[in-house]
Amino acid sequence: MPFVVHLLGLAVFAQGTSEFMLSGLVPDISRDMHVSVPTAGFLTSAFAAGMVVGAPLTAVVSLRWPRRRSLLTFLVVFLLVHILGAVTTDYGVLLATRVVAALANAGFLTVALATVTSIVAPDAKGRATSILLGGITVACVVGVPAGAALGQVWGWRAAFWAVAVLSVPAVVAIVWSVPPDDLRPASTGARGELRSLRDRRLLVILLLGALVNGATFCTFTYLAPLVTAVSGIAPAWVPALLALFGLGSFLGVTVGGRVADARPGLLLLVGGVALLVGWAVFAMTAGSPIATIVLVFVQGSLAFAVGTILISQVLYTATEAPRLAGGFATAAFNVGAAAGPWLGGIPIGAGLGYRSPLWVSALLVTLALAVAGTARVRGHLASNRSRV
Template sequence: MPFALYMLGLAVFAQGTSEFMLSGLGPDIAADLDVSLSTAGTLTSAFAVGMVIGAPVMALLSRRWPRRTALLGFLLAFLLVHVVGALTGSFAVLLVTRVIGALANAGFLAVALVAAVGMVGPNAKGRATSVLLAGVTLACVAGVPGGALLGQFFGWRSAFWAVALVSVPAVLAILWSVPGGASGGVSGTEAAGVRGELRALREPRLVVTLLLGALVNGATFCTFTYLSPVITDVTGFPESWVPALLALFGAGSFIGVTVAGRFADARPVPFLLTGAVALLAGWALFALTAGNPVAAVVLVLVQGALSFGVGSALITQALYAATGAPTLSGGFATAALNVGAAIGPALGGLALAAGLGHRSPPWVSALLVALALAVGAAALRKRQSPSGNATLCNSPQVNSATQRRG
């Protein structure tokens, strides 16, 4: 893999840390800026909304920028708003920085996804995607707990400074190592009109893949968001264990994206079907055995691996399916994942509010994966149709096999 790809992963690590670190900083921010805890919680919601809206919009705005320019612009904006956030004494200003930071994060990830696959061979999109998403998983393993520790010892502002500092070497590395050229890193981007790219994004196989990505990611973040009460109130672990188990989930996530990068390119359909069935069984088993400490620890690791393995493979398939939209494909893939990240916790919260107990989030996750399997199975049944538009996977291997059968 090119060195520049790992530097993009470093930037994604900083951005992932920023996205998730507020889960451990909310009380300190509320006390320091004299707002309620629920008001401080809007910082997380603002970031999520910015990610959903920003991914396609920023990808569209930057589609004619040189690739290096787009990546540097988004990353510098992300860095600067964290400096402002670390300095401000106004909650309103901090809220605005979270929205702008989310827009910059979404734009960077959208461009980075299509730029990354442009740096590698046509059959290595899965490996390139896994390098980028490894940055998110490492943020769960090290960045988020590290941000929480910084907040405990040096105040919440130190976590914002740390994110800005981690972004600096990525800025320099992108400046030196990322090639120039079109934002998407794919030939013909300039010639492809916006309407042409949007038409490509309406293809059924891409819509199905994005829907599956949203459902699987919704399942992931449904349980991840409420993992703390599950493992304390159901499993019986003390609160001091929560950071370690969150890090364990992140370690599993890193394993998952690494494995997906090696196998999802060559055999996408078997990988996705097997992984999704295992993921469904794992969430159900977690709900049933959450009271057993050994089972809970094992399943936190396993479900982290399965969730991000299947999720990253679906992102790869979205990029394969959207060859007619080389710039906007990454934006819509990013938006789909963040739609899931918003809907999943909301559904888990509704289950808890309905009095279904702390085991209900894993059950909701299981239902979301079951729905994804049903949608995927319906798409696969249409795979032999004359148009072939509903094909779930569109990797070079699948295409070549289809041509041989024809």
């Protein structure tokens, strides 16, 4: 595997840390910016919205740019807005930096996906994708807790400075490591790529990605109250459980990437059924601390393994539209990340308790399996190596 793939994973690690680190910094931002906690929490929603809109938008904007220029532009913008966020005293400016950072993150991830899959062997796209996405899971395990620790010791601004510093070696790495022959435009234009995105297989895979990721974040968002109020686990252990989920997701991305290039259809079926069973069992056994600990790890592994295979299949299916395919894959998964917490919050608001999001997650995976089965019967999903 080319070393540049790992270097791009470093940049994704920095960006993943930025995306998730606010979960431990919201109270400090609220006090420092003199805004309410919900208002400070809206910074997370702004980032998610920026990712959904930014992925296809930045993919189209950068179609005529060489990939190295695109990667550098998005990463430098990402770095600069974190410096601005670290020094500003105005909440409105901070909110704007989160939106711009999300746009830059989405653009970078979109181009990075196209880059790594273009410089590896034709049958190694799944493994290359897993290394790139592994940066996000490592951010969950290491980056987010480290950001929270920095915030507690030196204030929330230190976490923003740390993300900017982490981005510097990635900038240098792109300058020196992205293939120099990639100085020509990487695409024939938006119209040509959009034509290849009419493939019904691609639309089905994108829908499956949104549903599976929606199920994941439906439960992950409410994991803290679930394990404390239902499982009876002490609040002090919540960070450890979040890290355990991150470890599971890292394992899932790694394994999923290694098998995604072999028999993706069979693996998605087995993984999808296992994911459904896992959410249902979790819902029925959430009152047991031991079962909760085990299933937090297992479901993190299964969810990210299935997700990685789906992303690799987007790239296999849309070989003539690498930029827009990566952009729409990023957008689809972030739609799920945004919709999942909302769907999980509906039964909680109705008084059904913190166990209820688990059943919603199971329902979303059931819907994904139904969509996949219907598409397969209608011939919208092929079964060869490069198709689901």
